[in-house]
Amino acid sequence: MRTRPLKVALLGCGVVGSEVARIMTTHADDLTARIGAPVELAGVAVRRPSKVREGIDPALITTDATALLKRGDIDVAIEVIGGIEPARTLITTAFEHGISVVSANKALLAQDGAALHAAAGQAGLDLYYEAAVAGAIPLIRPLRESLAGDKINRVMGIVNGTTNFILDKMDATGAGYQEALDEATALGYAEADPTADVEGYDAAAKAAILAGIAFHTRVHLDDVYREGMTEVSAADFASAKRMGCTIKLLAILERAADGESVTARVHPAMIPLSHPLASVREAYNAVFVEAEAAGRLMFYGPGAGGAPTASAVLGDLVAVCRNKLAEATGPGESAYTQLPVSPMGDVVTRYHISLDVADKPGVLAQVATCFAEHGVSIDTVRQQGKDGEASLVVVTHRAPDASLSGTVEALRKLDTVRGVASIMRVEGE
Incomplete structure:
Protein backbone atom coordinates (compact mmCIF):
# COMPACT_ATOMS: atom_id res chain seq x y z
CA MET A 1 0.00 0.00 0.00
CA ARG A 2 1.17 3.50 -0.83
CA THR A 3 2.22 5.38 2.31
CA ARG A 4 2.23 8.98 1.03
CA PRO A 5 -1.26 10.33 1.57
CA LEU A 6 -3.45 11.65 -1.20
CA LYS A 7 -4.06 15.26 -0.28
CA VAL A 8 -7.50 16.82 -0.53
CA ALA A 9 -8.46 20.50 -0.71
CA LEU A 10 -11.97 21.21 0.58
CA LEU A 11 -13.48 24.29 -1.08
CA GLY A 12 -16.38 25.39 1.12
CA CYS A 13 -17.23 24.30 4.62
CA GLY A 14 -20.94 24.87 5.12
CA VAL A 15 -23.52 22.21 5.91
CA VAL A 16 -22.16 19.74 3.36
CA GLY A 17 -18.47 20.66 3.62
CA SER A 18 -18.39 20.28 7.38
CA GLU A 19 -19.94 16.81 7.07
CA VAL A 20 -17.37 15.86 4.44
CA ALA A 21 -14.57 16.92 6.79
CA ARG A 22 -16.12 15.03 9.70
CA ILE A 23 -16.48 11.79 7.74
CA MET A 24 -12.96 12.06 6.36
CA THR A 25 -11.69 12.32 9.92
CA THR A 26 -13.86 9.73 11.66
CA HIS A 27 -13.64 7.16 8.84
CA ALA A 28 -9.98 7.77 7.97
CA ASP A 29 -8.89 4.15 8.49
CA ASP A 30 -11.76 2.74 6.45
CA LEU A 31 -11.13 5.22 3.64
CA THR A 32 -7.46 4.27 3.61
CA ALA A 33 -8.35 0.59 3.30
CA ARG A 34 -10.89 1.18 0.56
CA ILE A 35 -8.70 3.51 -1.49
CA GLY A 36 -5.38 1.76 -1.00
CA ALA A 37 -3.62 4.82 0.38
CA PRO A 38 -4.16 7.34 3.17
CA VAL A 39 -6.28 10.36 2.31
CA GLU A 40 -5.54 13.60 4.09
CA LEU A 41 -7.51 16.83 4.39
CA ALA A 42 -4.77 19.29 3.44
CA GLY A 43 -6.67 22.58 3.51
CA VAL A 44 -10.15 24.07 3.87
CA ALA A 45 -11.03 27.25 1.96
CA VAL A 46 -13.77 29.38 3.55
CA ARG A 47 -15.15 32.91 3.41
CA ARG A 48 -15.44 33.44 7.19
CA PRO A 49 -12.31 32.14 8.92
CA SER A 50 -13.46 33.32 12.37
CA LYS A 51 -16.37 30.87 12.47
CA VAL A 52 -15.84 27.94 14.84
CA ARG A 53 -15.73 24.66 12.92
CA GLU A 54 -15.81 21.78 15.34
CA GLY A 55 -13.45 18.93 14.52
CA ILE A 56 -11.42 20.87 11.94
CA ASP A 57 -7.86 21.94 12.77
CA PRO A 58 -7.82 25.77 12.58
CA ALA A 59 -4.42 25.52 10.91
CA LEU A 60 -6.13 24.06 7.83
CA ILE A 61 -8.44 27.05 7.37
CA THR A 62 -7.66 29.57 4.64
CA THR A 63 -9.52 32.28 2.79
CA ASP A 64 -7.30 31.96 -0.28
CA ALA A 65 -8.72 29.01 -2.22
CA THR A 66 -6.60 29.80 -5.27
CA ALA A 67 -3.35 29.66 -3.30
CA LEU A 68 -4.46 26.36 -1.75
CA LEU A 69 -4.93 24.84 -5.20
CA LYS A 70 -1.63 26.24 -6.51
CA ARG A 71 0.58 25.11 -3.67
CA GLY A 72 1.68 22.02 -5.59
CA ASP A 73 0.78 19.01 -3.42
CA ILE A 74 -3.02 18.75 -3.82
CA ASP A 75 -4.35 15.62 -5.54
CA VAL A 76 -8.13 16.14 -5.34
CA ALA A 77 -10.32 19.21 -4.80
CA ILE A 78 -13.82 18.89 -3.36
CA GLU A 79 -15.97 21.86 -4.43
CA VAL A 80 -19.04 22.43 -2.26
CA ILE A 81 -19.23 26.22 -2.57
CA GLY A 82 -22.18 26.26 -4.96
CA GLY A 83 -23.14 28.93 -7.46
CA ILE A 84 -21.28 29.91 -10.61
CA GLU A 85 -18.39 32.02 -9.38
CA PRO A 86 -15.88 31.62 -7.82
CA ALA A 87 -16.60 27.87 -8.19
CA ARG A 88 -16.07 27.82 -11.96
CA THR A 89 -12.72 29.61 -11.78
CA LEU A 90 -11.54 27.43 -8.91
CA ILE A 91 -12.42 24.19 -10.70
CA THR A 92 -10.63 25.41 -13.83
CA THR A 93 -7.62 26.34 -11.70
CA ALA A 94 -7.61 22.88 -10.17
CA PHE A 95 -7.49 21.25 -13.61
CA GLU A 96 -4.66 23.57 -14.67
CA HIS A 97 -2.64 22.31 -11.69
CA GLY A 98 -3.22 18.59 -12.17
CA ILE A 99 -5.98 18.28 -9.58
CA SER A 100 -9.05 16.09 -10.11
CA VAL A 101 -12.36 17.51 -8.90
CA VAL A 102 -15.38 16.24 -6.98
CA SER A 103 -18.27 18.72 -7.08
CA ALA A 104 -21.81 19.03 -5.76
CA ASN A 105 -22.53 22.10 -7.87
CA LYS A 106 -25.68 21.43 -9.91
CA ALA A 107 -26.10 25.03 -11.10
CA LEU A 108 -22.58 25.23 -12.51
CA LEU A 109 -22.69 21.79 -14.12
CA ALA A 110 -26.06 22.51 -15.75
CA GLN A 111 -24.74 25.77 -17.18
CA ASP A 112 -21.10 24.98 -17.99
CA GLY A 113 -20.81 21.20 -17.77
CA ALA A 114 -19.55 20.81 -21.35
CA ALA A 115 -16.69 23.27 -20.85
CA LEU A 116 -15.71 21.73 -17.51
CA HIS A 117 -15.75 18.21 -18.96
CA ALA A 118 -13.59 19.42 -21.84
CA ALA A 119 -11.09 21.00 -19.44
CA ALA A 120 -10.93 17.83 -17.34
CA GLY A 121 -10.49 15.66 -20.43
CA GLN A 122 -7.74 17.86 -21.86
CA ALA A 123 -5.87 17.67 -18.55
CA GLY A 124 -6.42 13.91 -18.20
CA LEU A 125 -8.26 14.36 -14.91
CA ASP A 126 -11.53 13.34 -13.30
CA LEU A 127 -14.68 15.42 -12.81
CA TYR A 128 -17.18 13.57 -10.59
CA TYR A 129 -20.47 15.00 -9.33
CA GLU A 130 -22.78 12.35 -7.87
CA ALA A 131 -23.80 14.79 -5.12
CA ALA A 132 -25.10 17.35 -7.63
CA VAL A 133 -28.35 15.43 -8.14
CA ALA A 134 -30.58 13.77 -5.52
CA GLY A 135 -28.24 13.90 -2.53
CA ALA A 136 -27.29 10.47 -1.23
CA ILE A 137 -29.17 8.54 -3.92
CA PRO A 138 -26.76 6.69 -6.24
CA LEU A 139 -28.07 7.94 -9.57
CA ILE A 140 -25.44 9.53 -11.78
CA ARG A 141 -23.04 6.59 -11.58
CA PRO A 142 -25.75 4.00 -12.41
CA LEU A 143 -26.83 6.10 -15.39
CA ARG A 144 -23.27 6.78 -16.52
CA GLU A 145 -21.82 3.32 -15.86
CA SER A 146 -24.28 0.56 -14.90
CA LEU A 147 -26.72 1.42 -17.71
CA ALA A 148 -24.04 2.47 -20.21
CA GLY A 149 -24.83 -0.54 -22.39
CA ASP A 150 -28.58 0.09 -22.40
CA LYS A 151 -30.82 2.63 -24.11
CA ILE A 152 -32.65 4.94 -21.72
CA ASN A 153 -35.92 6.27 -23.09
CA ARG A 154 -37.39 8.16 -20.15
CA VAL A 155 -36.39 9.57 -16.77
CA MET A 156 -39.08 10.97 -14.50
CA GLY A 157 -38.48 12.00 -10.94
CA ILE A 158 -38.90 14.08 -7.84
CA VAL A 159 -35.53 15.78 -7.46
CA ASN A 160 -36.28 18.55 -4.97
CA GLY A 161 -37.09 17.70 -1.38
CA THR A 162 -38.47 21.10 -0.39
CA THR A 163 -41.18 21.08 -3.04
CA ASN A 164 -42.09 17.48 -2.34
CA PHE A 165 -42.49 18.27 1.36
CA ILE A 166 -44.80 21.19 0.57
CA LEU A 167 -46.93 19.26 -1.91
CA ASP A 168 -47.08 16.24 0.40
CA LYS A 169 -48.42 18.42 3.23
CA MET A 170 -50.99 20.00 0.93
CA ASP A 171 -52.12 16.54 -0.11
CA ALA A 172 -52.22 15.04 3.38
CA THR A 173 -53.79 17.95 5.28
CA GLY A 174 -55.71 20.00 2.71
CA ALA A 175 -53.52 23.01 3.48
CA GLY A 176 -52.99 25.80 0.99
CA TYR A 177 -49.63 26.49 -0.63
CA GLN A 178 -48.59 29.32 1.71
CA GLU A 179 -49.51 27.38 4.84
CA ALA A 180 -47.48 24.37 3.70
CA LEU A 181 -44.54 26.60 2.72
CA ASP A 182 -44.58 28.25 6.16
CA GLU A 183 -44.37 24.81 7.79
CA ALA A 184 -41.51 23.79 5.50
CA THR A 185 -39.66 27.00 6.41
CA ALA A 186 -40.21 26.52 10.15
CA LEU A 187 -38.84 22.97 9.95
CA GLY A 188 -35.78 24.05 7.95
CA TYR A 189 -36.77 22.36 4.69
CA ALA A 190 -37.25 25.66 2.86
CA GLU A 191 -34.77 28.53 2.66
CA ALA A 192 -35.71 32.04 3.74
CA ASP A 193 -35.92 32.75 0.00
CA PRO A 194 -37.41 29.55 -1.47
CA THR A 195 -37.52 30.80 -5.07
CA ALA A 196 -34.92 28.38 -6.47
CA ASP A 197 -36.92 25.45 -5.12
CA VAL A 198 -40.57 26.42 -5.58
CA GLU A 199 -40.09 28.01 -9.01
CA GLY A 200 -38.33 24.89 -10.28
CA TYR A 201 -34.86 26.33 -10.92
CA ASP A 202 -33.14 23.76 -8.70
CA ALA A 203 -34.98 20.86 -10.33
CA ALA A 204 -34.30 22.25 -13.82
CA ALA A 205 -30.54 22.27 -13.21
CA LYS A 206 -30.69 18.65 -12.09
CA ALA A 207 -32.87 17.78 -15.07
CA ALA A 208 -30.28 19.19 -17.47
CA ILE A 209 -27.53 17.08 -15.89
CA LEU A 210 -29.61 13.90 -15.91
CA ALA A 211 -30.80 14.39 -19.49
CA GLY A 212 -27.26 14.84 -20.75
CA ILE A 213 -26.11 11.61 -19.10
CA ALA A 214 -29.21 9.56 -19.93
CA PHE A 215 -29.34 10.47 -23.62
CA HIS A 216 -25.61 10.99 -24.33
CA THR A 217 -26.20 14.50 -25.57
CA ARG A 218 -25.57 18.01 -24.32
CA VAL A 219 -28.53 19.54 -22.54
CA HIS A 220 -28.04 23.06 -21.21
CA LEU A 221 -30.05 24.59 -18.39
CA ASP A 222 -31.73 26.90 -20.91
CA ASP A 223 -33.00 23.85 -22.82
CA VAL A 224 -35.15 22.75 -19.88
CA TYR A 225 -38.77 23.95 -19.86
CA ARG A 226 -39.64 25.09 -16.32
CA GLU A 227 -42.79 25.89 -14.38
CA GLY A 228 -42.94 26.48 -10.65
CA MET A 229 -45.54 25.18 -8.20
CA THR A 230 -46.65 28.38 -6.45
CA GLU A 231 -50.02 28.33 -8.23
CA VAL A 232 -50.91 24.80 -7.12
CA SER A 233 -53.98 25.06 -4.88
CA ALA A 234 -56.01 22.98 -2.46
CA ALA A 235 -58.68 22.84 -5.19
CA ASP A 236 -56.16 21.21 -7.54
CA PHE A 237 -55.50 18.53 -4.95
CA ALA A 238 -59.22 17.99 -4.48
CA SER A 239 -59.59 17.47 -8.24
CA ALA A 240 -56.58 15.17 -8.28
CA LYS A 241 -58.09 13.02 -5.53
CA ARG A 242 -61.33 12.67 -7.48
CA MET A 243 -59.22 11.28 -10.32
CA GLY A 244 -57.28 8.91 -8.06
CA CYS A 245 -54.17 11.07 -8.38
CA THR A 246 -51.82 13.27 -6.41
CA ILE A 247 -49.63 16.20 -7.49
CA LYS A 248 -45.83 16.25 -7.65
CA LEU A 249 -43.26 18.65 -9.07
CA LEU A 250 -41.59 16.42 -11.65
CA ALA A 251 -38.50 16.49 -13.80
CA ILE A 252 -39.39 14.60 -16.98
CA LEU A 253 -36.78 13.73 -19.60
CA GLU A 254 -37.83 11.81 -22.71
CA ARG A 255 -36.38 10.48 -25.92
CA ALA A 256 -38.71 11.00 -28.90
CA ALA A 257 -40.38 7.91 -30.34
CA ASP A 258 -38.29 8.21 -33.49
CA GLY A 259 -35.12 8.59 -31.41
CA GLU A 260 -34.19 11.80 -33.23
CA SER A 261 -34.67 14.31 -30.40
CA VAL A 262 -35.19 14.65 -26.65
CA THR A 263 -37.29 16.83 -24.35
CA ALA A 264 -36.51 18.07 -20.85
CA ARG A 265 -39.08 19.72 -18.61
CA VAL A 266 -39.91 20.54 -14.97
CA HIS A 267 -43.45 21.31 -13.85
CA PRO A 268 -46.21 20.21 -11.45
CA ALA A 269 -48.22 17.25 -12.66
CA MET A 270 -50.97 14.92 -11.53
CA ILE A 271 -49.87 11.29 -11.31
CA PRO A 272 -51.98 8.22 -10.42
CA LEU A 273 -51.76 6.97 -6.85
CA SER A 274 -50.71 3.63 -8.35
CA HIS A 275 -47.49 5.12 -9.72
CA PRO A 276 -44.37 4.50 -7.56
CA LEU A 277 -43.59 8.23 -7.41
CA ALA A 278 -46.98 8.98 -5.84
CA SER A 279 -45.92 7.35 -2.57
CA VAL A 280 -42.77 9.46 -2.14
CA ARG A 281 -43.43 11.46 1.02
CA GLU A 282 -41.94 14.31 3.02
CA ALA A 283 -38.61 15.67 1.68
CA TYR A 284 -37.53 12.48 -0.04
CA ASN A 285 -36.47 12.23 -3.69
CA ALA A 286 -37.10 9.44 -6.18
CA VAL A 287 -36.22 8.98 -9.83
CA PHE A 288 -37.99 6.53 -12.15
CA VAL A 289 -35.92 5.32 -15.10
CA GLU A 290 -37.26 3.45 -18.13
CA ALA A 291 -34.61 1.61 -20.16
CA GLU A 292 -35.00 -0.60 -23.19
CA ALA A 293 -33.36 -3.73 -21.76
CA ALA A 294 -33.40 -3.13 -17.99
CA GLY A 295 -37.05 -2.08 -17.94
CA ARG A 296 -38.31 0.15 -15.15
CA LEU A 297 -36.02 1.09 -12.27
CA MET A 298 -36.59 3.44 -9.34
CA PHE A 299 -33.96 5.15 -7.19
CA TYR A 300 -35.22 6.46 -3.86
CA GLY A 301 -33.80 8.14 -0.77
CA PRO A 302 -32.94 11.41 0.99
CA GLY A 303 -32.22 13.99 -1.66
CA ALA A 304 -30.62 16.72 0.44
CA GLY A 305 -29.04 17.48 3.78
CA GLY A 306 -25.47 17.62 5.03
CA ALA A 307 -24.81 13.95 5.80
CA PRO A 308 -26.65 12.42 2.80
CA THR A 309 -24.97 14.79 0.34
CA ALA A 310 -21.59 14.24 1.99
CA SER A 311 -22.09 10.49 1.52
CA ALA A 312 -22.28 11.02 -2.24
CA VAL A 313 -19.24 13.33 -2.16
CA LEU A 314 -17.18 10.75 -0.27
CA GLY A 315 -18.22 8.02 -2.71
CA ASP A 316 -16.83 10.14 -5.53
CA LEU A 317 -13.70 10.91 -3.52
CA VAL A 318 -12.97 7.20 -3.11
CA ALA A 319 -13.46 6.60 -6.85
CA VAL A 320 -11.28 9.54 -7.87
CA CYS A 321 -8.51 8.59 -5.44
CA ARG A 322 -8.51 5.01 -6.74
CA ASN A 323 -8.17 6.40 -10.25
CA LYS A 324 -5.25 8.54 -9.12
CA LEU A 325 -3.45 5.50 -7.76
CA ALA A 326 -4.11 3.55 -10.96
CA GLU A 327 -2.99 6.53 -13.06
CA ALA A 328 -6.31 6.36 -14.86
CA THR A 329 -9.51 8.37 -15.15
CA GLY A 330 -13.14 7.42 -14.92
CA PRO A 331 -15.83 8.07 -17.54
CA GLY A 332 -16.05 11.61 -18.84
CA GLU A 333 -18.73 13.31 -20.88
CA SER A 334 -20.60 11.18 -23.40
CA ALA A 335 -22.32 13.44 -25.92
CA TYR A 336 -21.90 11.48 -29.12
CA THR A 337 -25.60 11.43 -30.08
CA GLN A 338 -25.82 15.23 -30.44
CA LEU A 339 -29.61 15.04 -30.28
CA PRO A 340 -31.55 18.31 -30.47
CA VAL A 341 -33.76 19.31 -27.56
CA SER A 342 -37.31 19.81 -28.81
CA PRO A 343 -39.45 22.71 -27.56
CA MET A 344 -42.20 22.20 -25.00
CA GLY A 345 -44.83 22.58 -27.70
Missing part, protein backbone atom coordinates in the same frame (compact mmCIF):
# COMPACT_ATOMS: atom_id res chain seq x y z
CA ASP A 346 -43.83 19.19 -29.11
CA VAL A 347 -44.45 17.35 -25.83
CA VAL A 348 -47.50 15.07 -25.94
CA THR A 349 -49.37 14.36 -22.69
CA ARG A 350 -52.80 14.60 -21.02
CA TYR A 351 -54.20 17.70 -19.35
CA HIS A 352 -56.53 18.69 -16.52
CA ILE A 353 -58.12 22.11 -17.12
CA SER A 354 -60.39 23.87 -14.64
CA LEU A 355 -62.56 26.69 -16.01
CA ASP A 356 -64.80 29.25 -14.33
CA VAL A 357 -67.81 29.60 -16.64
CA ALA A 358 -71.27 31.10 -16.79
CA ASP A 359 -73.94 28.68 -15.57
CA LYS A 360 -76.25 28.70 -18.58
CA PRO A 361 -77.21 26.43 -21.48
CA GLY A 362 -74.75 25.97 -24.35
CA VAL A 363 -71.54 26.63 -22.39
CA LEU A 364 -70.36 23.05 -22.49
CA ALA A 365 -70.99 22.87 -26.24
CA GLN A 366 -68.96 26.04 -26.82
CA VAL A 367 -66.07 24.72 -24.75
CA ALA A 368 -66.14 21.32 -26.45
CA THR A 369 -66.12 22.98 -29.86
CA CYS A 370 -63.08 25.02 -28.86
CA PHE A 371 -61.17 21.86 -27.90
CA ALA A 372 -62.20 20.11 -31.11
CA GLU A 373 -61.13 23.01 -33.33
CA HIS A 374 -57.60 22.76 -31.91
CA GLY A 375 -57.36 19.00 -32.23
CA VAL A 376 -57.54 18.23 -28.52
CA SER A 377 -59.80 15.29 -27.67
CA ILE A 378 -61.78 15.40 -24.42
CA ASP A 379 -61.75 12.35 -22.15
CA THR A 380 -64.02 13.46 -19.28
CA VAL A 381 -65.96 16.56 -18.22
CA ARG A 382 -67.26 17.47 -14.78
CA GLN A 383 -69.51 20.51 -14.24
CA GLN A 384 -70.81 22.12 -11.08
CA GLY A 385 -73.03 25.20 -11.01
CA LYS A 386 -74.76 27.52 -8.55
CA ASP A 387 -76.28 31.01 -8.68
CA GLY A 388 -75.17 31.79 -12.22
CA GLU A 389 -71.58 30.65 -11.66
CA ALA A 390 -70.11 27.27 -12.57
CA SER A 391 -66.86 25.37 -12.67
CA LEU A 392 -66.03 23.09 -15.56
CA VAL A 393 -63.24 20.51 -15.25
CA VAL A 394 -62.00 18.97 -18.49
CA VAL A 395 -59.55 16.08 -18.70
CA THR A 396 -58.15 15.47 -22.17
CA HIS A 397 -56.65 12.59 -24.06
CA ARG A 398 -52.99 12.91 -25.08
CA ALA A 399 -52.27 15.97 -27.20
CA PRO A 400 -49.29 18.19 -28.11
CA ASP A 401 -48.61 20.98 -25.64
CA ALA A 402 -48.82 23.53 -28.45
CA SER A 403 -52.37 22.38 -29.27
CA LEU A 404 -53.39 22.69 -25.63
CA SER A 405 -51.88 26.20 -25.44
CA GLY A 406 -53.87 27.22 -28.51
CA THR A 407 -57.04 25.78 -26.96
CA VAL A 408 -56.53 27.69 -23.71
CA GLU A 409 -55.89 30.93 -25.57
CA ALA A 410 -59.15 30.47 -27.48
CA LEU A 411 -61.06 29.56 -24.30
CA ARG A 412 -59.99 32.80 -22.65
CA LYS A 413 -61.68 34.71 -25.49
CA LEU A 414 -65.09 33.07 -24.99
CA ASP A 415 -67.66 35.35 -23.37
CA THR A 416 -68.97 32.42 -21.35
CA VAL A 417 -65.55 31.61 -19.83
CA ARG A 418 -64.90 33.85 -16.83
CA GLY A 419 -61.38 32.52 -16.32
CA VAL A 420 -59.01 29.58 -16.62
CA ALA A 421 -58.54 28.63 -12.98
CA SER A 422 -55.96 25.87 -13.41
CA ILE A 423 -54.03 23.91 -16.03
CA MET A 424 -52.26 20.75 -14.90
CA ARG A 425 -50.55 18.05 -16.93
CA VAL A 426 -51.41 14.42 -16.18
CA GLU A 427 -48.42 12.04 -16.28
CA GLY A 428 -47.46 8.50 -15.39
CA GLU A 429 -50.32 6.63 -17.04
